[in-house]
Amino acid sequence: MIAPRLIVGLGNPGSEYADTRHNLGFWFVDRLADELKTQLAPQGKFFGWIARDGQRWLLKPTTFMNRSGQAVVAVARFYRIAPEEILVVHDELDLPPGGIRLKQGGGNGGHNGLKDIQAHLGTPDFWRLRLGIGHPGDRNEVINYVLKAPRKEELQEIDRALDRCLLAWPRMAGGDFAAAQQSLHTKIV
Template sequence: MGKYSWLWVGLGNPGPRYRFTRHNFGFLVLDELASLKGLKFSQGAYQSLVSAYKDAFLVKPQTFMNLSGEAVAPWSRKLKISSERILVIHDDLDLPLGRLKFVPKGGAGGHRGVKSVIDALGTKEFPRLKLGIGRPPQGVTVREYVLSPFSESEIPLVKKVLERAVEALDYLLEHDLPKTMSTFNRPVD
């Protein structure tokens, strides 16, 4: 293993148009971590913004969501980090807003960013931090919904989720994934 023991990847789409959208929840978590810990992201290789926190290397792919794996796979090779130590942080339609959930592995569940990472790594054996966004209301397509910003009424809960996610990431650096799962896989208060 190299200098870093974790590769944390926040999924999202680059640019101001997508900044506060539901699909950018992964980016928002890493942005919150950076804000609270005084970190800065800089332009890195493989079309990504990068930073580091303790022994975690942080990546925000700038490839657009559906091509996220194009940044993740080369970073994992360069840093010599196995898939079991690549935490992908992303939005999840099957969880309600206010829930975050660590899982040790799994399929894409229809999430194209996660599918891209699976395809690029050649495995489903990597942990995720799923951030609930709930299902779109009647008459709104999934695409429209995930690319829409959080509503004003949702912002206080989004802030709580972001704070809780940063707390969970800090905890993960000191504990194993099962202990982190048992501590944080519940609704945000």
């Protein structure tokens, strides 16, 4: 079992994006930092806000979404973190609000943050924690959709999903991704 050493929350910097669907990765990393009682601080050489928890690093890139790989590779190279030791947390159009999927590798589904990370790392073999935001129904509306705040009922589902991810965090932190997947992928009624 390989435990994650770098947890990256994807989002866009700036207060105008803080509450948008595209920033779910930031929301998770902020909650995880609170849970771990660690503080994120700006680090220019890593192009982001970073916190340390033992031998593990939390990162919120300050580059825009489509340049996320720059921050990820800066931290990964500096601390000699292999792609399979990286967990990227991001919004997912192909899951309903509150949906969660944890997986390693695979395609990027058109997600610009994932696309850039894959290009910078030279591999897709990092872990992803995919947090559902739903789809607007029309692909021409995707950009507007992800850059808007979730509706109240969607936000409730997303909050519950973030809580479930934090409950599964000890399993992920220990490298037991199979147990984490089992708990996260099981629909709670």
